[in-house]
Amino acid sequence: MSILLHVCCAPCLVFPASVMQGEGREFSCYFYNPNIHPYREFRKRLDTFIEFAGSRGYSYIIDRNYGLKQFLRQVVFNEEARCGLCYRMRLGRTAKIAVENGYSGFTSTLLYSTYQNHALICNQARQAAQRQGVGFVYRDFRTGWQQGIDESISLGLYRQSYCGCIFSEQERYDNRLKKQLRILRKNDVQSRGTSDDKPE
Ligand code: SF4
Incomplete structure (x- = not known):
């Protein structure tokens, strides 16, 4: 039975696809990423995916819609918790498409x-699997992190420098924001450490 493999971008597909093939599993790719902004970046990642998947002969399903509005409507006023909402959107839709198209399970290059x-990601994937009544095929693809990077570079694939949303783009390039976030995270770790140290 075939697996639906959600794909966030071509470089992140390289290693997971080799794992699926190594296990002798049939799979199809599913590109659905309303979190990638702005539009030209979305097109670039989509085009790179199509080119790479085509060159390897992978079958695929694509959602070509640019999902800026859809994404923002989910995360507005919840910007700090946006990654969980972003995973929920992408994995929830993947599970639904898997059921509708007769796949036995799904997983993700995330x-x-x-x-x-x-x-x-695992948490959101398991919840999506339960809601839709389809299996979540867990693999820790991080074991091939460097291998995937090396191969994607040697193939000349476009490799983006930020996660995807406009918030992550600012976090990548705005040095003042990066500094503020570092301080916030440090304070957060320290306050958690202090409260953990308190006697009950
Ligand atoms: S940082 Fe990445 S995972 Fe988090 S909301 Fe933005 S695109 Fe999604």
Whole structure:
């Protein structure tokens, strides 16, 4: 039975696809990423995916809609919790498409990135699987992090420098914001450490 593999971008597909093939599993790719902004960046990642998947002969389903409005309507006033909402959107839709198209289960290239919140992705994927009544095929693709990078570079694939949304783009390039976030995170760790140290 075939697996639906949600794909966030071509470089992140390289290693997970080789794992699926190595296991002898049939799979199709599903490109659905309303979180990628602005439009030219979305097109670039989509075009790179189509080119790479085509060159490998992978079958795929694509959602070509640029999802800026859809994404923002989900995260507005919840910007700090946006990654969980973003995973929920993408994995929820993947599970639904898997059921509608007769796949036995789904997984995601999000499980490849060492920059993503792996536990939160698993959590959202399991919830989506339960809602839709389809299996979540868990693999820790992070084991091939460097291998995937090396191969994507040697193939000359376009490699983006930020996660996808306009918030992550600012976090990548705005040095003042980066500094503020570092301080906030440090304070957060320290306050959690202090409260954990308190006697009950
Ligand atoms: S940082 Fe990445 S995972 Fe988080 S909301 Fe933005 S695009 Fe989604």
